[in-house]
Each structure stands twice: as C-alpha cells, then as structure tokens.
Amino acid sequence: MLSLPSIVLVCLLRGVNIGGSKPMKMATLSQLFTKLGFLNVKTYIQSGNVVFSRPESHAIPMSDLMKHIQENIDDEFGYSNLPLSIRTFEEIQSIVxxxxxxxxxxxxxxxxxxxxxxxxxxxxxxxxxxxxxxxxxxxxxxxxxxxxxxxxxxxxxxxxxxxxxxxxxxxxxxxxxxxxxxxxxxxxxxxxxxxxxxx
The missing domain is CATH 3.30.70 (Alpha-Beta Plaits)
Structure with a gap:
C-alpha cells in the first residue's frame, strides 16, 4: 500500500513551561497533534517544539493550518491565542x-x-x-x-x-x-x- 505524500513541518510555541508559566506536558501536546490527523509527531525539549507531517489529503489546507492548531491547543490547555509559528522543512533548511x-x-x-x-x-x-x-x-x-x-x-x-x-x-x-x-x-x-x- 502506497503511503500518502506529506509535508514535514515544525510548530514553535511561544512562552510555554518557562518559570512555571503556561505549563504544558509535551506528551499531551504530541497526542493532540496525532488526534488532529498529523503523522510522525515528535517533540523536542519542554519549550514547545513539535515536528510532524501533514498528509496532503489532510482536511485543513496549509493556509489555515496555524489557526487550526492554535485553536485546538487553546482548547486543550485552556489558553487564549497562544502564539506560535509554523515552518516547513525547506524553510528550516534555508534558515539553518x-x-x-x-x-x-x-x-x-x-x-x-x-x-x-x-x-x-x-x-x-x-x-x-x-x-x-x-x-x-x-x-x-x-x-x-x-x-x-x-x-x-x-x-x-x-x-x-x-x-x-x-x-x-x-x-x-x-x-x-x-x-x-x-x-x-x-x-x-x-x-x-x-x-x-x-x-
């Protein structure tokens, strides 16, 4: 069975788990991304870095992805408009x-x-x-x-x-x-x- 094409992304959250502010368990965050239909979800350290793949067949278009993820994180953890940024593999490669x-x-x-x-x-x-x-x-x-x-x-x-x-x-x-x-x-x-x- 052929696997669906996917886009590799990273989500970078702002200000979580810093000095007790905005506590967030990375295991729970990872589970949330999986529940949202993303694949190969991995987190790095406690500051809110999530590497994941978005299948091209995903219901949410790329243009709406950041808002979609933000809203679901807010709902899951009880925050309001938690700032975040998303970058593709190609963008991170260019930055590095x-x-x-x-x-x-x-x-x-x-x-x-x-x-x-x-x-x-x-x-x-x-x-x-x-x-x-x-x-x-x-x-x-x-x-x-x-x-x-x-x-x-x-x-x-x-x-x-x-x-x-x-x-x-x-x-x-x-x-x-x-x-x-x-x-x-x-x-x-x-x-x-x-x-x-x-x-």
Missing amino acids: TGNPYLNRKGVDPKRLHVTFLASPMASSTIEAFPSELKADLDELITLKDTYSVTTSRREVYLHTPNGYARTKVENNAIEKALGIAATTRNWNTCNKLYEMMKL
Missing part, C-alpha cells in the same frame, strides 16, 4: 544554512539565536526597531547585540555576545516594535529540529 553569522570571525554559535515571526514584517517595519538595536552587518562584531532579517522577513537572526538573557532584542521588544507575535530558539535547537525533520 543561511545564517550570515556562521562564517564571521569571533562569533560563538552558542550566542546565536533565531526569532520566528508569526507573519512577515512589512519591508519598512525594520525601522520600528529602536536605533540602538540597529547594526551594519559589514561592521566588525563587537560586544553589542546585532541582528539580520531573512529575505522572507519572517525570521530575525540574532547575535548576542553577552547572552540572550541580557539582550534588548528579545521577544517582547520585537513584538512591541513590529506588532507581530515572535518566538525565539537558540542555534542548537534550530539545528536539532532541522535534523529531526530530515528523518
């Missing part, structure tokens, strides 16, 4: 291989993060970031946070030499500047999810 900081001298991969936006920023909204957060990627890396926006305008690469805990370019600041829900993953998690999506 296209990081402009990877080949820059003096950059520690442990200080790299990617912020995922729920929708693309408008081409002009980069100006909404506070001026102290702006940086020219052609400048030498200093002990100052810098960022780079992907061509899709749906992700922001972050380099935080002093650690993400001290950065001003964190989720709340980005959401305030852009008016778009954001969730951030460290570089190790991005690579781990990429490897999981290959299987």
